[in-house]
Amino acid sequence: MTALLGNIRVLDLSRILSGPWATQMLADFGADVIKVERPGAGDDVRHQGAPLNDRDGRPTSDRSVFLALNRNKRSIAIDMATPDGHQLIRRLAETADVVVENFKAGDLKRYGLDEASLRAINPRLVYCSISGFGQTGPYSALPGYDLVFQAMSGLMSLTGVPDGQPGAGPQRTGYPISDTTAGFYACIGILAALHHRDTVSGEGQYIDLAMLDAQVAAMSSMAMSYVVAGVMPQRVGIRSQLTCPYQDFDCADGQVMIAVGNDKQFQQLCTAVIGRPELATDPRYADTPLRVAHRDSLVPVIADILRGNTVDHWMARLRAANVPAGPINRFDQVLADPQIQHRGLLQQVPHTLAGSMPIIGNPLQFSATPVVHRTGPPLLGEHTAEVLRELLDLEDDDIAALQAQGVIEQQAAGDQP
Structure with a gap:
């Protein structure tokens, strides 16, 4: 060939x-x-x-x-x-x-x-x-x-x-x-x-x-906010500047990244994953800009729940609910992952x-x-x-x-x- x-x-x-x-x-x-x-x-x-x-x-x-x-x-x-x-x-x-x-x-x-x-x-x-x-x-x-x-x-x-x-x-x-x-x-x-x-x-x-x-x-996807509007991107650690929740969370035995990109995924996270459907209807969290603006009240609630169980437990629920997420892996875990294999x-x-x-x-x-x-x-x-x-x-x-x-x-x- x-x-x-x-x-x-x-x-x-x-x-x-x-x-x-x-x-x-x-x-x-x-x-x-x-x-x-x-x-x-x-x-x-x-x-x-x-x-x-x-x-x-x-x-x-x-x-x-x-x-x-x-x-x-x-x-x-x-x-x-x-x-x-x-x-x-x-x-x-x-x-x-x-x-x-x-x-x-x-x-x-x-x-x-x-x-x-x-x-x-x-x-x-x-x-x-x-x-x-x-x-x-x-x-x-x-x-x-x-x-x-x-x-x-x-x-x-x-x-x-x-x-x-x-x-x-x-x-x-x-x-x-x-x-x-x-x-x-x-x-x-x-x-x-x-x-x-x-x-x-x-x-x-x-x-x-x-x-x-x-x-x-x-880096143009970040730099363009300054180029077109004079808005300087900020250092925000692991979390996203554009959406929420979009960051790392501690579990009982490790960490997961949850990357909610739209309102439907947020609703699934609240109802099908963490069992807090009232968060999905809270007007403070009704859309992405509002969730970003109120991240300081939203993220601690999610974080407190996730600490109560293991990475495997939460990953199973997150995947079943089609919420984008992944464990924070070491290289031995990366190479053992069934998808990578x-x-x-x-x-x-x-x-x-x-x-x-x-x-x-x-x-x-x-x-x-x-x-x-x-x-x-x-x-x-x-x-x-x-x-x-x-x-x-x-x-x-x-x-x-x-x-x-x-x-x-x-x-x-x-x-x-």
């Missing part, structure tokens, strides 16, 4: 998170993603997170953050700082449809690996640069990580406990959301540019994506050192061209010789000479612990 992107080759010059997240999605769709890494060290996130054990239970050099971002790819280790190294990458770019990089603005120009240089030799190339602040503007040369963009975008101003309550203050999200948001936008942009190339222009184009821009754009999000893929390893799979389910989790994340330089033979027609002697000069690195399974 032909994969969605089975005819597309991606030269992945990115590292850390935003770029690898985008290229992993392209790899899941069947693209041949060739990940270029530094000899000896590789992608920085190879050294972040919990280690993967090999077949004998011994920890390997690869860690969980890298493993989450790099399945279905081939790794080649090339020192792009050397003349021979960046010349190899230029030759690989001639064979590619897409280049993705997330270096600081302008960094790759010194190696002749910038957009203008590579598109001069391959006009069909779609070249995507992901940077903190974009390729232009007063901050374009500055470095930045996810936490900076969560702060600058306004996201942290909306996240955390409201002022005047215990623990008040801005908070970061529990994962690097600015990186993944940028990765999603990058993938969408690349697919759109490929479609335009193949159906309209015959040529590729340049995509300049800033992580700060992506995070601001992703039914959807097949936990998958196994082959891995050179471990034999096989679990992954959180791609959530997209295509009817005709399903996502295939073909291979686990590669070892550093695992495919260097293979790719150089296949795409550049290098002979074994050429590859051995490049390795002896430190330009490339080729690792086999036995080279890592």
Whole structure:
């Protein structure tokens, strides 16, 4: 079966998170993603997170953050700082449809690996640069990580406990959301540019994506209240600013989130779940704006009732009444949930050192061209010789000479612990 992107080759010059997240999605769709890494060290996130054990239970050099971002790819280790190294990458770019990089603005120009240089030799190339602040503007040369963009975008101003309550203050999200948001936008942009190339222009184009821009754009549903009406969104903790009850509640043995979005759901909550039908007819709670205005009297009544029984008890009643709700799960509970298991999000893929390893799979389910989790994340330089033979027609002697000069690195399974 032909994969969605089975005819597309991606030269992945990115590292850390935003770029690898985008290229992993392209790899899941069947693209041949060739990940270029530094000899000896590789992608920085190879050294972040919990280690993967090999077949004998011994920890390997690869860690969980890298493993989450790099399945279905081939790794080649090339020192792009050397003349021979960046010349190899230029030759690989001639064979590619897409280049993705997330270096600081302008960094790759010194190696002749910038957009203008590579598109001069391959006009069909779609070249995507992901940077903190974009390729232009007063901050374009500055470095930045996810936490900076969560702060600058306004996201942290909306996240955390409201002022005047215990623990008040801005908070970061529990994962690097600015990186993944940028990765999603990058993938969408690349697919759109490929479609335009193949159906309209015959040529590729340049995509300049800033992580700060992506995070601001992703929050437009909140930011637009200020844009159109000058109303500043407030930090309200878990609860919603727009509807009520829409927040966490303590139960006897855990917590649930209840997300009432309309009047019918509120009526069901009152009558079929908590047994307080008089709340549904109370004029103070007659519609969503009124419930938001009177949340301080409504929420404590609901909270007092829910504390009296278990999460399972209330979830059964909430689901039977079609009131949107869910338990606040730990990851062990997430992966044990029958819905998650039914959807097949936990998958196994082959891995050179471990034999096989679990992954959180791609959530997209295509009817005709399903996502295939073909291979686990590669070892550093695992495919260097293979790719150089296949795409550049290098002979074994050429590859051995490049390795002896430190330009490339080729690792086999036995080279890592």
